[in-house]
Amino acid sequence: MQSKDTADQADAGKRDSHALVRTTPGAQGLSAAGILDLLRAMDADGLELHSFMLARHGQVVAEGWWHPYTEERMHMLHSVTKAFTATGVGLALREGLFGLDDAVLDYFPERAHPETPAHLRKMRVIDLLTQTSGHDHGTSGSVWRGISTSWIDEFMKIPVPHEPGTRFQYSSATSFMLSALVTRTSGVSLHDYLAPRLFAPLGMRSVKWDVGPEGINPGGNGASAVTEDLLKLAVLHAADGVWNGQRILPEGWVTAAGEGAPGRPYGLHWWALPGRPGFYAFGAFGQYGFVFPELGLALAITAAVRGSISRPDVGIPPLVWQYLPQIAAGADLHNRSEEQLRDYLSSRKLSPVHKTTPQLAAAGVNGRRFMAEPNEDDIRSIVLEIEPTCCRLVLEVGNRKHWISASLDGEWLESRTTLPGAGLHHGYEPAELVTAASGGWSNASEFTLQCQYVETAFRDTFVLRFERTALTLQRSVNVNGAGMHRPLVRAHAI
Incomplete structure (x- = not known):
């Protein structure tokens, strides 16, 4: 049997040289009991976590993944992406590519014309x-995701009824324009701009980012990364933009990033709620990067939390704020x-479908x-192939067969x-997804299959009900920005 120290050394040996140092809460003056109370409170509230990593002064003090999620697996970050975009803007400002008070249209003169509204010009x-563009409504990334023409043109179409700088309105459209601005002034995508300036010095090796029309990363969403790379971004900000003694972000940038204003719970593309400690990046369904500079703390969480798609102040954050004083109160007296x-x-894991004895109906x-x-989803045929220890659900959609x-x-x-x-995944339609799935019979005529898309927050549930020569299929999802269920599909045996 391995000792704890030997096991830790073995784990460390598996990590590459870019991994953060591992230590214990007590060694960093933190309460393990407080961290555990936070985690148990999240569980008691029914919050589905996929990963949790907490660091102080750049050293990881607690980490865990909820199987089938793992340390090596990337996770879709949704609007946490905005924090990466903001970091790119900070680096571009440091290099003099543009200035904070520069007019956006100055860098896209071909989009200006005599009828361009005055507020857009300003x-x-x-x-x-700061999400004070003058827009009176937000634009979700899912709205533009299916558009193959210029998203810059889409931005220019948005009405600007308010004086820019006077009214807070959260929107992924503004994040896209920041990405477009970096691309226009640097000549490369925001991802490629960040590669030598942020990813390389911090040892971030997993960040992938969707690319939209004109070779521009969406800016407000579309990035995926392993949890440790998200944590590194938070660690950088907790250390005032300095990494291993090297200044990465401009002096004063982190302070500005974490400061809101009256009527604006937002800094520089980071959430900064009044009366709450620190600041944080928030992505739909429970993706977070918390920064507490005064404490030297950084916390990264990936999850699937219902009701949190457009509310940065519900679900996980209130519990983090509640237990933060206990966590930071000092090391526990007992190990x-x-x-x-x-x-x-x-020992964390998501519950699969319980093993059942195969029913006679099988x-x-x-x-x-x-x-x-x-049917609306153009499902043509349904086949359930059953073996002793596994099964395969085959759906013919249009003229193509797909299986789980x-x-x-x-x-x-x-x-x-x-x-x-089929509209259940917040508008995302990758060509292929990594899955972890389990199935079983609920009774003699009902079969349930759960499919966890383990690089995302999404989990589909397929319920097949058999009655003689007829079948119904119901598909639903755990979290989404729109409907949670697809219309019932009816089928007949041939």
Whole structure:
């Protein structure tokens, strides 16, 4: 049996040289009991976490992943992406590519014309950063995601009824324009601009970013990364923009990033709520990067939390603020709490479908093809292929077959699928997704399959109900920015 020290050394050996240093809460003057109380409170509130990493002064004091999520797996960050965009803007300002008070249209003169509204002409870079563009409504990234023509043109179409700089209105459209500005002035995408300036010095090796029309990263969303790389961004800001003694961000940038204003709970593309400690990046469904500069603390969380898509102040943040004083109160008197915290974080998992004894109905439906009635998702046929320990759900959508492989042993089976999201995944439609799935019989005529898309927050549930030669299929999702259920599909055996 390995000792704790030996096991930690073995784990450290698996990490590359760019990994953050691991230590204990007590060694950094933090309460393991407080961290554990926070985690248990999140669990008691029904908040589904996928990962948790806490660091002080750049050293990781607690970390855990909820299986089938793992340390090496990327996670879609949604609007946490905006913090990466802001960092790119800070670096571009440091290099003199543009100024905070520069008019946005000065860098896109081909989009200006005699009828361009006065407020649009007045819009400055700082107005984009602080979400005070003058717009009277926000634009979600999902709105433009399916548009293949210029998103710069889409931005120019948005009415600007208010004087820029006077009214807060959160929007991913402003984040896109910041990305477009960096690309216009640097000649490369924001991702490629950040690669040598941020990713390389911090050892961020996982960040991937969608690319929209004209080779521009969305800015407000579309980035994915492993949790440690998200944590590194928070650590950089907790250290006032300095990394291993090297100044990365301009002097004073972090202070400005974390300062809101009356009527504006937002700094420079980071949330800064009045009366709350620190500041943080927030992404739909529970993605967070918290920064507490006064305490030297950084916290990264990925999750799937309902009701948090457009509310940065619900779900996880109130609990973090509630338990922060206890966590920062000092090391525990007894080391037992650190062992309890390690045990808790090392045993986290999402519950798969419970293992069930195959029902007699399985013999009558195994491999049988059911032809679907006309439906909104254009599902043509449904087949459930059953083996002793696994199964495969095959859906013919349009003229293409897609399948999801699942365990029948009460475990998660990893695979890949090309099945379209059908509007359940906040507008995202990757060509292929990594899955972990499990299935089982609820009763003699009902089969349930859960499919966790393990590089995202999304989990689909497929319920198949068999009745003689008929079948109904109901598909739903755990979190989404729109509907949670697809219309019922009816099918008949052939």
